[in-house]
Structures are given as C-alpha cells and as structure tokens.
Amino acid sequence: MNLRRVWTAHVALSLALSAGLLILASCGGGSGNNNGGGNNPPPVNNSQAVEVSFGPLGAAGGYVNGFFTSVNICMPNTSNCQTISNVLVDTGSEGLRVLSGQFSLLLPAVTDNSGNPLQECVKYADGSYSWGPVVSAGIQMAGEQAASVPIQVIDAPGQGIAVPSACASGGGVNNGTLASLGANGILGIGNFRQDCGSACTGSSPYAMYYLCPSNVCQVATVSLDNQLQNPVWQFAQDNNGLLITLPSVSATGAATATGSLIFGIGTQSNNALGTAQIYTTDSCGNFQTTYNGTAYSGCIQGSFIDSGSNGIFFLDATTLGIPECSDAPGFYCPGSTLNYTATNTGLNGTSAAVSFSIANADSLFATGNAAFNNLGGDNTGSFDWGLPFFYGRNVFIGIEGQTGPNSVVGPYFAY
Numbered sequence: 001m002n003l004r005r006v007w008t009a010h011v012a013l014s015l016a017l018s019a020g021l022l023i024l025a026s027c028g029g030g031s032g033n034n035n036g037g038g039n040n041p042p043p044v045n046n047s048q049a050v051e052v053s054f055g056p057l058g059a060a061g062g063y064v065n066g067f068f069t070s071v072n073i074c075m076p077n078t079s080n081c082q083t084i085s086n087v088l089v090d091t092g093s094e095g096l097r098v099l100s101g102q103f104s105l106l107l108p109a110v111t112d113n114s115g116n117p118l119q120e121c122v123k124y125a126d127g128s129y130s131w132g133p134v135v136s137a138g139i140q141m142a143g144e145q146a147a148s149v150p151i152q153v154i155d156a157p158g159q160g161i162a163v164p165s166a167c168a169s170g171g172g173v174n175n176g177t178l179a180s181l182g183a184n185g186i187l188g189i190g191n192f193r194q195d196c197g198s199a200c201t202g203s204s205p206y207a208m209y210y211l212c213p214s215n216v217c218q219v220a221t222v223s224l225d226n227q228l229q230n231p232v233w234q235f236a237q238d239n240n241g242l243l244i245t246l247p248s249v250s251a252t253g254a255a256t257a258t259g260s261l262i263f264g265i266g267t268q269s270n271n272a273l274g275t276a277q278i279y280t281t282d283s284c285g286n287f288q289t290t291y292n293g294t295a296y297s298g299c300i301q302g303s304f305i306d307s308g309s310n311g312i313f314f315l316d317a318t319t320l321g322i323p324e325c326s327d328a329p330g331f332y333c334p335g336s337t338l339n340y341t342a343t344n345t346g347l348n349g350t351s352a353a354v355s356f357s358i359a360n361a362d363s364l365f366a367t368g369n370a371a372f373n374n375l376g377g378d379n380t381g382s383f384d385w386g387l388p389f390f391y392g393r394n395v396f397i398g399i400e401g402q403t404g405p406n407s408v409v410g411p412y413f414a415y
Contacts, residue, residue: 144232191285340357
C-alpha cells in the first residue's frame with residue numbers, strides 16, 4: 001500500500017512545509033449572504049454517503065484512512081452532468097479540483113478581459129504540485145446544487161502552456177495523474193469561502209493564480225468570485241457549514257467505514273448541534289491545543305481539524321519520546337499503544353480535554369485494513385487533528401461569514 005499522508009492545512013500565507021505532508025493553503029475570503037436557519041426554503045436531501053477506504057488505487061497504491069465521496073459536475077446552470085467517484089473529502093482546503101481524465105464535459109474557461117484562461121498552481125510539501133486551468137462548473141451533491149462556480153481541472157492537456165518555474169520549483173512531480181494523486185479529485189469544504197481570499201485580490205497577490213498570455217506565466221490578481229469556491233456556501237440553502245459523521249472503529253481498525261456528509265448546521269432536523277460545543281477559530285482556521293503545559297496556537301503553530309489528513313499529526317518523536325517507523329518515516333511506531341490527553345480551546349473560550357491513542361503504524365498497516373482511529377505521526381509544533389479524530393464523533397465545520405445556530409458566525413469547528 002501507499003503510506004502517504006495528506007495534510008491540507010489552514011496555514012494562511014506561511015506554507016509551513018513538513019516532509020511528506022500535502023498542503024493546500026487556505027486564506028480568509030470576503031463577504032456574502034448568510035443562511036443560519038431562519039426562513040429557510042423547503043427542505044431538500046442534504047445528506048450523502050462517504051466512505052473510508054484505500055480509494056481508486058486499492059490497497060496496492062492507495063490511501064490509508066482515505067476519505068472519499070462522489071460529486072456530480074455539470075455544465076454551468078444545466079442538468080448535463082457527470083458523476084466523479086473517489087473524490088477525496090478535505091475539510092482543510094476549499095474548492096473542487098478534478099483530474100482532467102475523469103470527465104468529458106467541455107467546461108467554459110474562466111478568463112481575463114483579454115480572453116486569457118486563468119491557471120492555478122497548488123504546491124505540496126514534497127515539492128510536487130498540481131497545475132491546471134480554472135473553469136466554471138455546476139456542482140451537485142445529494143439534493144444540493146451550486147449552479148456555476150470556478151473549479152480546477154488538474155493537468156488539463158492540450159493548452160500548450162508550460163508550467164511556470166515558480167510552480168514546478170522543488171524538484172517534485174506534477175500530481176496530475178491518478179497514480180500520483182491517489183484520488184480522482186479533491187473536494188475542499190473547509191472553513192472558508194474561497195481558497196485564497198483577500199491574499200489573492202490585492203496588488204501583490206500570493207503566488208497561486210496565474211495568467212499566461214503568449215505562454216509567459218505571471219502571478220495574477222484574482223477577484224473573490226473567480227477564485228475556487230467552497231461549494232457549500234454557494235448552495236441555495238444548508239449553506240452555513242456541514243456535518244461529518246463516521247462510526248467508531250476498533251483498536252485494530254476496520255476494512256472500511258461508511259458515514260454521512262450532511263450539509264448545513266442547524267438548518268434541518270438531521271444537522272442540529274445537539275450537545276456539540278463550538279470552537280471558534282482565528283483567520284487561518286486554527287484554534288489552540290495545549291499539551292503537557294505548552295499551548296499551540298496561531299497561524300503557524302495552531303491546531304485544526306482536517307478530514308484530508310489520514311492521521312493525528314502532532315509534535316515530534318523527540319518531544320514525545322517515541323520512535324518513528326523506520327520503513328514509514330513520519331508515522332509513529334511506539335512499542336505499545338500510547339494514550340494521550342490534550343486540551344482544545346476556541347477563540348470564544350470554549351475548552352475541553354480530548355483523549356486519543358497512538359498505535360504502532362507498522363502493526364496497523366499489517367492488518368490490511370484501511371480505517372484506523374489511532375494512526376499518528378509528527379507535525380512539529382502543532383496539532384493536526386486528522387481523520388482518526390472523526391471516528392465516533394459528530395464533527396461540524398462552520399464556514400466564515402455564515403451564521404450558524406445561536407447566531408455564531410464562522411469560521412468555527414464544533415464537536
């Protein structure tokens with residue numbers, strides 16, 4: 001199996017690159033309409049299935065703790081759609097990215113006033129990257145629909161546009177194939193409305209979007225509307241966030257695990273907060289985790305909850321006094337399962353302890369299972385509460401600027 005781990009963290013403009021971690025930067029965006037459960041339209045089907053599995057490559061080359069669903073992409077404002085299966089569900093990024101070979105729709109390009117197609121580069125921690133054009137598409141999930149939003153087509157062929165050196169720097173490969181990406185696409189449904197927000201709208205934009213007239217690519221300023229959008233906030237209803245539910249799994253894992261991706265928070269009977277506590281975040285989507293007397297907070301060392309990370313990645317082997325796996329660097333391999341307690345605190349002052357376990361990764365991988373609640377590894381100076389955190393919990397993701405229950409405005413997590 002491929003022992004990849006995926007980290008798609010809200011780290012604003014300081015992409016804190018750690019070996020083996022996949023990063024999609026997320027920055028706070030602009031403003032728009034709220035829908036927090038007031039006079040809502042008539043209810044629609046707001047729930048669809050999600051599955052933890054190895055993904056489309058299977059056990060030989062896929063993800064451990066890969067979290068997947070299906071997405072319908074459509075010609076904008078039409079019912080002409082195709083279903084894309086095995087799309088990675090990622091609450092640590094924003095926007096839909098799909099491999100070009102997975103659909104045949106001729107989606108219209110997003111262009112500047114001179115007709116130059118907008119391109120996007122997403123860089124990963126190992127030096128690899130995803131490159132491709134931004135196009136307009138409808139997105140359908142369950143009974144919800146975003147009629148026309150920008151998405152990225154990863155490694156779209158036939159454009160004749162060379163990847164800019166700033167994107168390809170680092171010596172890594174282009175994650176433009178199924179073999180390299182391990183999924184048919186990535187569905188970013190994190191805490192923010194856009195994937196770059198105001199960091200890409202000013203006169204000195206962050207190097208994420210490009211225009212390439214005459215095949216000469218330059219970093220581009222991009223309006224909020226033309227950036228990749230978190231599709232949830234574009235829904236006509238149930239658009240203030242989402243709920244992910246997964247069952248508990250045993251200490252030795254499970255072959256697979258199935259759960260639900262439910263849109264909206266407090267908008268229908270199936271997405272009420274109940275006893276979940278709200279943890280508001282900073283502008284980078286981070287809250288504070290305190291472990292062994294040390295508090296980890298802020299854009300660089302803050303903590304976050306991320307379904308796109310396949311383990312709980314925290315601190316380092318020296319700090320914890322446990323070894324990494326010799327044949328799976330970055331994962332922890334203690335001699336026996338270790339139990340930990342940390343305390344999470346939101347900017348709103350909500351605080352509670354979280355207990356979790358870390359098992360020997362080599363032993364877990366040897367079971368042949370895909371779903372584990374005790375897989376972990378290093379993430380120096382921070383806590384990445386990845387997919388193991390989701391098992392047996394209701395985890396809510398509140399979107400920036402969108403009003404949730406009790407008039408709480410995102411971004412926030414709740415569980």
